[in-house]
Amino acid sequence: xxxxxxxxxxxxxxxxxxxxxxxxxxxxxxxxxxxxxxxxxxxxxxxxxxxxxxxxxxxxxxxxxxxxxxxxxxxxxxxxxxxxxxxxxxxxxxxxxxxxxxxxxxxxxxxxxxxxxxxxxxxxxxxxxxxxxxxxxxxxxxxxxxxxxxxxxxxxxxxxxxxxxxxx
Amino acid sequence: xxxxxxxxxxxxxxxxxxxxxxxxxxxxxxxxxxxxxxxxxxxxxxxxxxxxxxxxxxxxxxxxxxxxxxxxxxxxxxxxxxxxxxxxxxxxxxxxxxxxxxxxxxxxxxxxxxxxxxxxxxxxxxxxxxxxxxxxxxxxxxxxxxxxxxxxxxxxxxxxxxxxxxxxxxxxxxxxxxxxxxxxxxxxxxxxxxxxxxxxxxxxxxxxxxxxxxxxxxxxxxxxxxxxxxxxxxxxxxxxxxxxxxxxxxxxxxxxxxxxxxxxxx
Numbered sequence: 001x002x003x004x005x006x007x008x009x010x011x012x013x014x015x016x017x018x019x020x021x022x023x024x025x026x027x028x029x030x031x032x033x034x035x036x037x038x039x040x041x042x043x044x045x046x047x048x049x050x051x052x053x054x055x056x057x058x059x060x061x062x063x064x065x066x067x068x069x070x071x072x073x074x075x076x077x078x079x080x081x082x083x084x085x086x087x088x089x090x091x092x093x094x095x096x097x098x099x100x101x102x103x104x105x106x107x108x109x110x111x112x113x114x115x116x117x118x119x120x121x122x123x124x125x126x127x128x129x130x131x132x133x134x135x136x137x138x139x140x141x142x143x144x145x146x147x148x149x150x151x152x153x154x155x156x157x158x159x160x161x162x163x164x165x166x167x168x
Numbered sequence: 169x170x171x172x173x174x175x176x177x178x179x180x181x182x183x184x185x186x187x188x189x190x191x192x193x194x195x196x197x198x199x200x201x202x203x204x205x206x207x208x209x210x211x212x213x214x215x216x217x218x219x220x221x222x223x224x225x226x227x228x229x230x231x232x233x234x235x236x237x238x239x240x241x242x243x244x245x246x247x248x249x250x251x252x253x254x255x256x257x258x259x260x261x262x263x264x265x266x267x268x269x270x271x272x273x274x275x276x277x278x279x280x281x282x283x284x285x286x287x288x289x290x291x292x293x294x295x296x297x298x299x300x301x302x303x304x305x306x307x308x309x310x311x312x313x314x315x316x317x318x319x320x321x322x323x324x325x326x327x328x329x330x331x332x333x334x335x336x337x338x339x340x341x342x343x344x345x346x347x348x349x350x351x352x353x354x355x356x357x358x359x360x361x362x363x364x365x366x367x368x369x370x371x372x373x374x375x376x377x378x379x380x381x382x383x384x385x386x387x388x389x390x391x392x393x394x395x396x397x398x399x400x401x402x403x404x405x406x407x408x409x410x411x412x413x414x415x416x417x418x419x420x421x422x423x424x425x426x427x428x429x430x431x432x433x434x
Contacts, residue, residue, distance in 0.1 A: 070204065073207065074203070076202060079434070082201070086203075
């Protein structure tokens with residue numbers, strides 16, 4: 001009984017120290033509202049690359065998860081992501097895959113703990129969208145891991161603004 | 169000396185009709201890069217002047233061999249021969265790369281009997297039963313032809329691409345289902361399992377009906393059989409190489425032809 005408060009105290013101290021040390025990666029992705037006859041929400045992949053285009057890690061894949069039989073059939077249409085890592089992944093994947101999103105701005109927060117083995121350095125946050133009966137677009141936002149910084153870029157057809165913020 | 173001259177003449181005679189009937193053989197997949205737990209791909213096979221334009225002759229698919237990612241043979245489904253194309257489906261149930269090939273081997277025998285020149289095509293073992301005993305100017309050419317394409321479910325791999333050691337084959341340096349416009353790709357051509365040096369490789373993109381310039385490319389294989397192509401744009405490409413070896417050292421003449429189809433994505 002006496003030991004319990006001690007254990008709780010050390011846990012609490014640890015959780016305070018955690019966020020102070022770890023940087024978080026915050027990404028916001030805007031899906032534009034498109035005035036087309038047959039609108040289907042896009043498939044979207046978000047991943048980190050090195051400046052030489054080699055993939056480091058997939059952060060998010062939004063696809064028709066609920067369609068167990070056929071939802072994965074169109075993952076390949078996110079061609080760049082598929083080739084740079086998607087085709088080697090098993091989906092659905094906890095913390096990565098989720099359902100497609102409606103037009104609007106969507107936030108992805110990656111806790112520093114999930115990227116604890118990512119060496120400090122220059123990277124590129126890549127977002128790729130592919131839409132049924134629509135097009136495909138890739139937006140790239142360079143960022144630095146290891147110090148607070150921010151970057152943004154914007155798509156012109158299938159994607160709106162993409163913003164990256166590294167907090168410290 | 170006279171005999172070998174006659175043989176050369178017969179070979180030359182043989183070469184003319186071969187080059188005259190220069191229709192291109194192609195095996196075109198409906199898709200090559202697939203995702204999901206399983207997938208279907210359809211194929212059309214034909215011979216025509218414009219690659220993938222089915223307007224001349226359906227292909228005889230007696231030599232169809234589909235090799236799955238685990239090296240095992242997979243059966244085609246819904247096989248059908250139409251006027252201008254043969255078609256079939258492949259159900260991909262395992263992740264990896266499938267090699268879909270129509271492989272033909274045999275001999276062509278040119279001979280003269282009663283003053284007329286005839287040709288017979290078949291298996292080497294059946295020559296005696298089919299070429300009359302009194303025939304003269306008998307010229308035998310061994311012939312190997314491979315018409316193939318590749319499709320991949322999930323991540324590409326190379327188990328199905330292992331060479332058989334017969335005819336002209338393509339060994340990947342770049343994987344044939346990992347091709348993107350603007351990037352270079354390198355492949356090696358082998359003949360009977362050995363590097364095929366100095367072969368002219370013709371590379372033609374489909375869709376010629378909708379443009380005026382055929383936009384073909386020709387490259388030559390290096391000493392190790394390798395050639396590199398930088399894809400000018402996305403599309404379905406046909407890759408062809410052929411070689412002919414005269415008779416020598418008691419071996420008959422030999423010809424081999426390769427026709428590969430690869431998809432380049434944007």
